[in-house]
Amino acid sequence: MNDLIKELYxxxxxxxxxxxxxxxxCNPHNKSADGHNPLCGDNLKLTFFVNQxxxxxxIKFTGEGCAISLASASLMTEKLKGLEISVAExxxxxxxxxxxxxxDDLKILNEEDSLYALKGVGGFPMRVKCATMAWHxxxxxxxx
Amino acid sequence: MIDVQKxxxxxxxxxxxxxxxxxxxxxxxxASAQKPQVVTDxxxxxxxxxxxxxxxxxxxxxxxxxxxxxxxRKRVQKFINAESEREIIxxxxxxxxxxxxxxxxxxxxxxxxxxxxxxxxEHHSNIIPWFLIxxxxxxxxxxxNIDNDGNINxxxxxxxxxxxxxxxxxxxxxxxxxxxTNQKIINLCNxxxxxxxxxxxxxxxxxxxxxKALGCDFYVFSGHKLYGPTxxxxxxxKEKLIEExxxxxxxxxxxxxxxxxxxxxxxxxxxxxxxxxxxxxAYGLGVAIDYVNKLEMSKISEYELELTKYALNKMQxxxxxxxxxxxxxxxxxxxxxxxxxxSHEVSSYLDVEGVAIRAGHHCCQPLMKQMKLNAxxxxxxxxxxxIEEIDAFISALKNCRDFFKK
Numbered sequence: 001m002n003d004l005i006k007e008l009y010x011x012x013x014x015x016x017x018x019x020x021x022x023x024x025x026c027n028p029h030n031k032s033a034d035g036h037n038p039l040c041g042d043n044l045k046l047t048f049f050v051n052q053x054x055x056x057x058x059i060k061f062t063g064e065g066c067a068i069s070l071a072s073a074s075l076m077t078e079k080l081k082g083l084e085i086s087v088a089e090x091x092x093x094x095x096x097x098x099x100x101x102x103x104d105d106l107k108i109l110n111e112e113d114s115l116y117a118l119k120g121v122g123g124f125p126m127r128v129k130c131a132t133m134a135w136h137x138x139x140x141x142x143x144x
Numbered sequence: 145m146i147d148v149q150k151x152x153x154x155x156x157x158x159x160x161x162x163x164x165x166x167x168x169x170x171x172x173x174x175a176s177a178q179k180p181q182v183v184t185d186x187x188x189x190x191x192x193x194x195x196x197x198x199x200x201x202x203x204x205x206x207x208x209x210x211x212x213x214x215x216x217r218k219r220v221q222k223f224i225n226a227e228s229e230r231e232i233i234x235x236x237x238x239x240x241x242x243x244x245x246x247x248x249x250x251x252x253x254x255x256x257x258x259x260x261x262x263x264x265x266e267h268h269s270n271i272i273p274w275f276l277i278x279x280x281x282x283x284x285x286x287x288x289n290i291d292n293d294g295n296i297n298x299x300x301x302x303x304x305x306x307x308x309x310x311x312x313x314x315x316x317x318x319x320x321x322x323x324x325t326n327q328k329i330i331n332l333c334n335x336x337x338x339x340x341x342x343x344x345x346x347x348x349x350x351x352x353x354x355x356k357a358l359g360c361d362f363y364v365f366s367g368h369k370l371y372g373p374t375x376x377x378x379x380x381x382k383e384k385l386i387e388e389x390x391x392x393x394x395x396x397x398x399x400x401x402x403x404x405x406x407x408x409x410x411x412x413x414x415x416x417x418x419x420x421x422x423x424x425x426a427y428g429l430g431v432a433i434d435y436v437n438k439l440e441m442s443k444i445s446e447y448e449l450e451l452t453k454y455a456l457n458k459m460q461x462x463x464x465x466x467x468x469x470x471x472x473x474x475x476x477x478x479x480x481x482x483x484x485x486x487s488h489e490v491s492s493y494l495d496v497e498g499v500a501i502r503a504g505h506h507c508c509q510p511l512m513k514q515m516k517l518n519a520x521x522x523x524x525x526x527x528x529x530x531i532e533e534i535d536a537f538i539s540a541l542k543n544c545r546d547f548f549k550k
Contacts, residue, residue: 127488
């Protein structure tokens with residue numbers, strides 16, 4: 001078995017890919033956006049509710065895609081629930097670095113985070129878009 | 145008989161190790177073919193020894209360059225058995241060729257309410273140009289259904305033809321199913337007097353092409369899928385039809401006379417080749433055609449069919465593989481899914497075993513939506529693939545399934 005593949009498909013990724021958490025639509029929600037990867041056809045719809053203190057009270061997604069995109073969306077919703085928007089945005093910056101193969105100067109994320117399991121995507125440049133699709137939808141929703 | 149080991153020696157890239165370990169097994173020729181050394185050598189040599197702009201200067205290099213460019217046109221003409229060199233237009237890609245016909249044909253013949261027939265399994269490059277025409281001229285685009293075996297449904301196709309039909313544009317060899325369009329479909333168009341464009345992106349590399357015998361009015365293909373360079377496409381159009389069409393783009397090389405009042409246009413084929421053409425690429429395509437001709441297209445076709453049948457049999461033995469459009473009319477292309485495992489996973493897994501396959505919607509989203517699939521995996525074969533490589537691919541599929549099953 002190749003190490004790169006093991007690194008990419010850690011147990012937690014396969015688990016979340018097959019059984020995504022927070023799958024569905026958030027009701028009520030005041031933020032939403034669609035994520036789409038036109039190269040492969042994967043897509044998702046992200047909905048979340050941000051309260052007056054800028055805290056993400058609830059966040060969910062639906063969609064179809066590969067294990068990496070589903071697991072990434074699932075882990076993202078788990079991570080972001082209860083966090084302040086500004087913190088979430090910082091985490092996205094870390095995450096983008098992590099999945100691009102540079103995990104050196106991360107500000108918030110560390111090896112204890114379940115999101116860290118997506119580090120293996122760094123070995124597969126063509127899969128970075130799968131891993132960041134949900135995050136880009138999150139950023140997009142904040143603009144709306 | 146094809147000596148595949150000898151052929152493999154012509155393709156330096158086949159010595160590449162993937163991730164520094166695994167031998168490359170390239171099963172993505174339908175996306176783009178690898179290049180034999182002679183093609184890249186000849187391209188280099190052209191730049192080093194003969195290069196200048198074509199059809200313009202009178203100096204020696206310009207003459208040499210022009211000769212090589214026009215010689216490539218002759219090779220293409222013979223390769224697809226066109227009547228005349230005037231029927232061969234060089235473009236930058238097959239997509240460019242389709243856009244050329246879509247725009248010029250529509251300008252001349254398409255009016256509001258007219259109809260153009262495609263099939264549901266067309267590649268985006270044979271859908272979007274027509275959508276743009278539809279928006280501009282308010283015509284209708286109709287899609288012929290396909291059967292479960294990946295062939296165009298003849299009854300449905302025939303039912304779409306009526307007095308409003310102005311053009312039919314369909315694939316000659318499906319880039320998803322590997323199915324070859326039935327001659328009856330072309331005959332139906334001929335009998336109804338409706339011009340038909342065949343998208344030959346896949347067929348040009350896998351089966352002998354005779355545009356006269358096929359009876360198509362337009363035929364397009366690209367160089368890079370035929371072991372030639374990128375940046376070169378071909379448009380064949382029956383002389384009577386294309387000489388009636390207006391110019392596509394304006395520029396140097398396509399004019400007879402220009403004044404401040406206007407211009408008159410030159411004759412075929414230059415009329416459709418505005419600007420400096422991809423002349424080195426055209427030459428490279430000519431070299432690739434020579435290479436293919438030496439091996440003989442009929443033998444290549446036979447060999448690739450053998451590979452396809454072998455792979456199909458092996459894949460059918462695997463109960464976890466679902467082949468799309470199962471039939472015996474497949475050539476060089478097989479699309480499949482591995483249980484519920486997304487094709488991205490299959491492709492990434494196979495990649496680390498050195499096996500390059502395509503994953504995704506293959507630029508055929510309307511078809512994928514109809515098949516209710518988000519994506520499929522696809523293997524495709526070229527002249528350099530071997531039975532041993534297919535065995536390695538099958539074994540990688542088994543490993544992949546074991547890995548994701550747990």
